[in-house]
Amino acid sequence: MARQAKHEELRVALLGEMGGAAPHTPLPTEREIATQHGVSRNTVRQALDALEAAGSVYRVQGAGTFVAPPVVSKSLTLTSFSEDMAERNLEPGSRLLAAGTVRAGRQLAERLGVAPDSKVVRVSRLRLADGSPMCLENVHFPADRVPGLVDEDLTGSLYALLNERYGLDIRSADQIIRAVDLDDTESALLGVPLGSSGLRVQRVGLDRRDTPVEATTTIYRADRYDIRFTVRRAQS
Amino acid sequence: MARQAKHEELRVALLGEMGGAAPHTPLPTEREIATQHGVSRNTVRQALDALEAAGSVYRVQGAGTFVAPPVVSKSLTLTSFSEDMAERNLEPGSRLLAAGTVRAGRQLAERLGVAPDSKVVRVSRLRLADGSPMCLENVHFPADRVPGLVDEDLTGSLYALLNERYGLDIRSADQIIRAVDLDDTESALLGVPLGSSGLRVQRVGLDRRDTPVEATTTIYRADRYDIRFTVRRAQS
DNA sequence: CGCGTTTATTGGATGGTACCAATTCAGTCT
DNA sequence: AGACTGAATTGGTACCATCCAATAAACGCG
Numbered sequence: 001m002a003r004q005a006k007h008e009e010l011r012v013a014l015l016g017e018m019g020g021a022a023p024h025t026p027l028p029t030e031r032e033i034a035t036q037h038g039v040s041r042n043t044v045r046q047a048l049d050a051l052e053a054a055g056s057v058y059r060v061q062g063a064g065t066f067v068a069p070p071v072v073s074k075s076l077t078l079t080s081f082s083e084d085m086a087e088r089n090l091e092p093g094s095r096l097l098a099a100g101t102v103r104a105g106r107q108l109a110e111r112l113g114v115a116p117d118s119k120v121v122r123v124s125r126l127r128l129a130d131g132s133p134m135c136l137e138n139v140h141f142p143a144d145r146v147p148g149l150v151d152e153d154l155t156g157s158l159y160a161l162l163n164e165r166y167g168l169d170i171r172s173a174d175q176i177i178r179a180v181d182l183d184d185t186e187s188a189l190l191g192v193p194l195g196s197s198g199l200r201v202q203r204v205g206l207d208r209r210d211t212p213v214e215a216t217t218t219i220y221r222a223d224r225y226d227i228r229f230t231v232r233r234a235q236s
Numbered sequence: 237m238a239r240q241a242k243h244e245e246l247r248v249a250l251l252g253e254m255g256g257a258a259p260h261t262p263l264p265t266e267r268e269i270a271t272q273h274g275v276s277r278n279t280v281r282q283a284l285d286a287l288e289a290a291g292s293v294y295r296v297q298g299a300g301t302f303v304a305p306p307v308v309s310k311s312l313t314l315t316s317f318s319e320d321m322a323e324r325n326l327e328p329g330s331r332l333l334a335a336g337t338v339r340a341g342r343q344l345a346e347r348l349g350v351a352p353d354s355k356v357v358r359v360s361r362l363r364l365a366d367g368s369p370m371c372l373e374n375v376h377f378p379a380d381r382v383p384g385l386v387d388e389d390l391t392g393s394l395y396a397l398l399n400e401r402y403g404l405d406i407r408s409a410d411q412i413i414r415a416v417d418l419d420d421t422e423s424a425l426l427g428v429p430l431g432s433s434g435l436r437v438q439r440v441g442l443d444r445r446d447t448p449v450e451a452t453t454t455i456y457r458a459d460r461y462d463i464r465f466t467v468r469r470a471q472s
Numbered sequence: 473c474g475c476g477t478t479t480a481t482t483g484g485a486t487g488g489t490a491c492c493a494a495t496t497c498a499g500t501c502t
Numbered sequence: 503a504g505a506c507t508g509a510a511t512t513g514g515t516a517c518c519a520t521c522c523a524a525t526a527a528a529c530g531c532g
């Protein structure tokens with residue numbers, strides 16, 4: 001049955017209805033949508049809130065709700081490499097470079113919120129898009145949370161594996177983005193000239209309780225990768 | 237008087253109350269907050285929704301609402317350079333490099349949604365932090381929307397000027413982030429060695445109706461600047 | 473004592489109502 | 503024609519009331 005929340009169903013329905021509509025086309029009024037779909041105006045507002053947050057519509061008090069222009073950028077959400085590549089219409093791939101258990105060390109320990117002496121599992125992979133290198137990925141987990149991980153198949157989606165095998169559900173992540181100069185090893189693996197620049201993304205994945213679960217450092221080829229998103233003014 | 241919305245006041249109040257509280261400390265239940273502050277539970281939820289979106293609290297159905305750990309990263313919001321530097325405890329500065337009216341050209345025209353032959357106002361500035369170079373900034377406006385801009389004082393906050401003088405209110409922006417190799421001019425102006433990498437942020441500022449108002453390309457020094465933010469899983 | 477079950481608690485969803493504030497537009501006056 | 507005015511429209515805020523779903527604490531059985 002429709003286990004889905006009504007505002008969620010409505011959101012998808014509205015998204016479909018305004019599919020090919022021209023930008024700035026007005027949607028029906030909130031009250032109209034409510035009666036048409038047989039829901040309360042509260043529910044309509046929830047759906048529209050989500051659509052507005054996603055940048056699909058914009059609202060002007062007194063005027064109406066309108067379909068937003070086809071923005072180049074989507075709102076920034078947490079995605080796995082596989083999902084990220086799918087959005088860009090590229091075929092994701094993976095080459096395992098190394099996997100093992102090591103001592104956390106100071107910096108990693110701080111990011112994961114564990115003791116510096118504790119063990120962490122480290123997985124190094126070269127990620128491919130349409131068969132050629134896209135980025136270098138170093139993932140770290142607290143060892144006690146993922147026993148036996150190194151013996152699994154590590155060429156696919158780690159997120160899926162984590163969820164199924166260990167019940168780890170990463171809901172949000174803190175990220176730090178920086179431009180870096182690639183060193184010899186990195187540029188060789190990525191197949192770019194020495195001295196090229198790269199985009200480094202440091203991420204700490206958090207579960208539902210905002211507890212660190214995973215720390216990843218990814219270095220992307222600057223010539224193949226960019227990050228696109230929409231930002232909004234904070235509420236005054 | 238308190239012209240402010242109640243849920244907004246409540247949000248600030250709650251933020252204050254949980255000021256020095258330890259992470260994972262539970263907040264009062266939504267129903268308790270409601271009675272304590274003399275508002276409805278709906279209003280409480282609105283306030284908590286905002287706090288959750290900002291990453292200040294997290295909620296677990298059936299358990300409660302808790303203060304979130306002191307994340308390094310804030311949620312990504314649209315900020316001016318001045319605001320950005322203030323957050324980093326740096327003193328913002330500015331050096332005007334050039335200002336004038338030029339033909340839009342294809343790329344810029346597309347970003348601003350105007351004709352390629354139309355005129356745009358261009359303002360080039362070197363932005364400083366604590367007196368030393370932080371980034372190169374190139375701002376473009378459709379010329380007909382900002383008459384007389386080039387004769388204004390362009391060393392301060394452009395956003396403030398736009399708002400006061402032209403009533404332009406930038407509510408959101410589409411951004412594209414990329415790592416780039418700096419050319420001779422850029423590295424000289426920024427005061428970094430030749431061949432250094434930089435972080436390029438291309439931004440299109442949109443008004444309340446999601447209409448392009450401004451297009452900016454900013455190149456940051458990689459050694460002084462990073463971008464920090466939190467991402468969440470999209471609603472399933 | 474340990475483990476499964478029940479039950480109370482807590483956030484999530486949904487419906488309803490009322491009034492406020494910004495916008496629009498038709499009508500009016502000049 | 504143009505500027506002003508005011509009513510109707512539309513989203514924004516706020517309150518109330520119910521029920522559901524996930525959770526965790528209390529309970530009781532073996």
